[in-house]
Amino acid sequence: MRRYCVSCIRNWYPHLKEDGIFESCPVCRGNCNCVACLRSDVLVKEMKRKAKTKEDEHVEFSVYLLQTLLPHLRLLDEEQMIENETEAKIQGISISELRVKEAVYSKDERVYCDNCKTSIFDYHRSCTLCTFDLCLSCCRELRSGQLLGEEVINKRVNQTESNDVTEPVVREWSRFGWHAESNGRIPCPKVSDECNHGFLELRSVLGQNFLTDLLCKANELAQRHELGTLDNFCTCSRLDRKTDVRYHGMRKAASRAYSSDNYLYCPRAVQPQDEDLGHFRWHWKNGEPVIVSHAIDSTTGLSWEPSVMSRALCQIAKSRHPQHLDMKAIDCLDFCEVQIKIDEFFTGYKEGRVDCLGRPRMLKLKDWPSTNLLEECLPRHCAEFISSLPFKEYTDPYGGCLNLAVKLPEECLKPDLGPKTYIAYGFLHELGCGDSVTKLHCDMSDAVNVLTHIAEVKLEVTGIENLKEKQLEQDQGDGSDGAVWDIFRRQDVPKLQEYLRKHFREFSHIHCRPLKQVIHPIHDQTFYLTVEHKRKLKEEYGIEPWTFIQKLGEAVFIPAGCPHQVRNLKSCNKVAMDFVSPESVGVCFGLTEEFRTLPINHGCAEDKLEVKKMTVYAMQDVIRKLERARLADKGSVKV
Template sequence: MARPRKRQRPVRAPGIGDDLQTTTHEENAPGREEGIVEKTEEDEVNNKKKKSEKGKKMGTHKVDGKGKEEENSEKVERSSSFVANQVVETGNDQVVFEFTESLNKRLRSAVGGRRVNYCSQDQGFEEEGDEVFSRRKRKKGKRQKRKLSKLKAEEEEEEKEKEDDNDKEVIDKEKDGESDRKGWKRRNEPKNEEKEAMVETRRYPARASKAPKRMGEFVSDNTAKKKTLSKDSIMCHQCQRNDKGRVVNCKSCKRKRYCIPCITNWYPKMSEEEIADVCPVCRDNCNCKACLRMDGPVNKLKEALEMKFSGDEKLRHSKYLLRALLPHVKKFSEQQMMEKVMEARIQGSSPSEIKLKQAVCHPAERVYCNNCKTSIVDFHRTCPLCNYDLCLICCQEIREGHLQGGEKEVTVQYVNRGFEYLHGELDSSMLTEMVEPLDSPTKTNCKELEGVESRWKANGNGSIPCPHKEMGGCAEGLLELRCMFKENAVLKLVENAERIARDLNVEDMPETTNHQCPCYSSMAEVDLGDCKLRKAASRKDSNDNYLYCPSAKDIHNGDLNHFQRHWAKGEPVIISQVFENASGVSWEPMVMWRAFRQITNSKHGQHLDVTAIDCLDWCEAQINIHQFFKGYTDGRFDSKEWPQILKLKDWPPSNKFEERLPRHHAEFHYCLPFKEYTHSQSGLLNLATKLPEGSLKPDMGPKTYIAYGVAQELGRGDSVTKLHCDMSDAVNVLTHTAEVKLKPEKLAKIETLKQEHCSQDQKEIFGMAKVDQEIYMGNGGLHKICGNKFEELQANEAGAVWDIFRRQDVPKLKDYLKKHFKEFRHIYCCPVPQVVDPIHDQTLFLTLEHKKKLKEEYGIEPWTFIQKLGEAVFIPAGCPHQVRNIKSCIKVALDFVSPENTGECVRLAEEFRLLPQGHRAKEDKLEVRKMILHAMCETVNYLDPQAKIMLKLQKHA
């Protein structure tokens, strides 16, 4: 029969003068009182013998080659006797057990002993004991301390040799975010023998001691001691470790130091001398996890970001806004007055007698037309029974008999033919699917449009009934005219704006575009001696082939007018070296990940997996963020050795950018030029800042765009941003690049696959049996099209190739794309079967071959240039553009609305309303008309405080 299991437990908490006892008992033994042990006579004799031996010298002997202490003090004997004694059985069949080594370590030491703090090897200390230790013994202990120090030094050397072998593994774990500080401390904690030796060898406090004077000896405060110790410390500020060898001490603060591995991994662009002169902490650009989340550097940048304008500057900018926005506000007011006149005709009264109801609307709501999805700002028609809303443009189109904007969703099907199809595998059955010629027109929903127009018509007096249920209405009531603001608020705004414009002679102000640009001579020729220009096109009989490209440090107060001359013409502007005056926070991908992640909270595990898009088949996939960044620097290839071009989708989310990356967010805003336009909170010429507090605001960024790239144009799958047109102005800054160099064998394999892709295109798209091997020009044709040599792609600063089209070339560009859209590939790498709008669909990318054909057939070409590291590209609204990375890039973009391009934003909103339902660009999220009204209201009230124009919504009925 098995013997009952025995348990160990302490009798009670030990105290001064007590002998520590541990008992066990058999759980099923009857008649035993648990936890009570009677001392035997032998125990009492042993205890008296221990007390008589107090004060004897301590001895040291070798056990298995390691130092072992023998302490004869009362405290040591009291605990060590349990190790030496054998198991003693009492007369009551109770058993007294010795303290095992593991249990002894777990139990708290008796009061009067010494406690050792192993918080770090540099600043560990042992607290002094009670009065039982005489001063004479401490003096004798010093001699023993010198003997043990030699043994400890030998052990430390052996331990460091073992740890140096694991340095590389630890650095990799630090990058992977897999190592934790607790694990490091446990690994660096001394062994058991070292702990016993350190009891007599380490004696310096780690914190300000509150202990009183003991035995006439003063326990010194640790503050001064700390400063002395920090000079000899080798603890790295970045990794918080002291076992990585040599460190570089800062001569400026004389407190921080960085180890060589951390300098190599986290500060590759800084030399040891630069860190020694001024360390990253002193520069406010330390990228350790703790510093990245500190508020100090962020607050400094925010203070520097505060825009302070003089009275003259505010007056000049306000007059500029008044002149630019007045035509749009007047047109908006005229449309509302026309509808009010129509309402008076319906009711059979004069417009002055009409009193409109004010709709109930909360500022945080977006009201849009149920038919065309465009935003509603003020006047609109609504059904009192079902609340169906209709904008004024749709009302006019219904009366004219050609309602637009309500087309049903167009669904384009793409067939997934597998991985082999991506690289040229083409079955004969696939060829039979191409039954339509390449120049066949795009399918439209003509029958659906006719059905919508025939079923919804205005009444004879101009009133409009509520539409049928299939269209979202109730088909019972009449649509009533209502207003969002007070009835005459916009009319009063226009009247006051016109009066102020007359008083200030705003109409007599010269046009910005009429000024003589310093970039051109008096003969309207380009001044090539000015280094602020960059050639981006080779159009004949054109003076806009060069783009304005100043350096950030060369921008002065007068350069804002120079910028406005080019900006008002709809030309892109490039600003170089925007990070030259920045604090220098690192935009390395692993630094951004370290700042963004929250590994200390298990609820935030989803931040380690992100959604990436493969630019070859434009499919989404989940990928570990560290694996993505590893491919960012080293490259990724599929099973066919074809480079994978991945890009992150919405990482980090724009609504979390400031919260999770506060230093990067502040650094980005600090470096942006022309803050009158780009400041997201107080830019006087940024209409996005004019919306009132509490109102629903569009997402203007900043947004990050992180994607791979290779220098060679692959022709398939290397477009990170396809041709599209933003609804507002934008500025895009290249913050980081990483070059992935392809080996010769990789390049040879890529060329072979490109030929297979070419053959597949010829058979599947063009229906040719013979393949024209010269369809792809390769990189050699780049200089013929954009004036750039291939060597520029290999430059250290080069990051991405931009193609930006002029606004006046958009109609011809659309004609070309509608003619050739089936020559492009999109999802699953399938040919595009249909386009609704070739630009707003964002499914096409023009390769070198297509840009060449575009110029031959239609005589147009884009501005093509290479964006370099630290350059900010300003893209005007209404200019279609596309981007191809030639290196792995991190770009950060911010949207804004400038007064010069408000007309283009309104035109784009009108284009978006014509798109079918469900289109990616259908909804009017910008609400530019609302921005124009609020910007004009703020401007009028500033120029004339007596006007007191208010644009308030009615929150409650």
């Protein structure tokens, strides 16, 4: 039997009345905030069990995956066929005589190219004398004399330290004078006791004919199934939207002239129908963000108050006074790391903090919880978050039939796709410097971000000259407003990059110092475009982002390849998770190529997603399920 005192009810369940708890206690409601319940992993285990034991998805989902992934599988196979021809030429034999050696790697090992850091999923070249590995893209570029990417960044600002530092990342080998021979053979660039003039030999992780055989089976299934095409329009594209910004579940987010994508699809997460998934898919394949309102309304109501989450985590700490433990935070004024007590940070989350000059002090947590897996440290919140996600065919990390990340075999090393928490202070008005922001960046995969909690802080600010008293007293907006988002279209990225390169000296980052160099305008994650910069961007280049306010309980879907930035209007607790949709595979392929050209010590240079591996295993899974469905139709026993 559970008992709750009045003090605990007021402290941990402020949204519940005493009479309500008398009728149904928090345990019965499924939202008990005691440490034991918060640390329970029963619901997460049940989600995984259901994902493993549920029947195969509808055939139409597998057919859709087949249709969407087939062109990408053909490209991967074509790349390998070209390398087979080159290897046969090097050995002076015919392709039919070629035997590609198998690379010995365990499935839980992540293999990277030693030159560009991109992941290797199958074909690659490996030194005959040492452990040097080279991906096919680098092989192709080396033979053409156009090996992309820089050696190192001459000077890089480390975003986790308080001082500028030079990071001299030195390779064990030099690219100077490294060339392929006339027949295509590539020497190993290493010159050491371990290796002295070895050559790079073609190797395969999956097997010489694995990809070709997979493609043949996929082509046969494609001929057997009638692969249709998606509609070139949706019903909302024909609506008259001049009268109401929320007309028919649409939200106005841009004012581009002669554009049909100024409105974003904004359904309500209440018993979504099958047509909603098709509607979502239409906008998603066009690279448009989607905003789903009331995403957390159907959950148990577990508290996302940061202090409640901290309560569960502090139980782990080996301290009798966990409230005094230090945690890492980022000061948004100079983007330097600071140490702060847990209780001090969360007091500021509710009540706000002001610096010595009377300006609001904006802090955001860095790496909290310290582990990247919410499932391990806050399993109850993890289960609550996953249960809140709309369009689970795409977002479910355990059983989403259209989430390619789910298709990796159990024994494979999985990429870290979350969920992760993002907790930060906020302020309604844009300060221009010191705002609580996530700077402009572009994720390698698709993402969904849910605003789970907000706290409105009343601050007496005296040190902001550019905010007049009338401005501070004006309408504070909707009480559910949490964060303002700017998401750029994929097709506008070249112009966006051009603008940032042109104006980069007008932006500041570490220690509020003006930027001195730009390696990549988006992947550096050092820019935030203020209202003024967005105005200039539209004036000079004719582009603008989708801009909208994320309200409490809303889930924002961000397509891969769309640069975006966020500014918190209130103290916010957001939870985000990445996923890989079939519609975004081509974009993810392109981003992988983009990241591999960055300097080796750039924070985004490493390919952590391994989307090519996901694509291959997803297609293997599709073929298995369609073959099983065919046998079932014939009345055969399931295999």
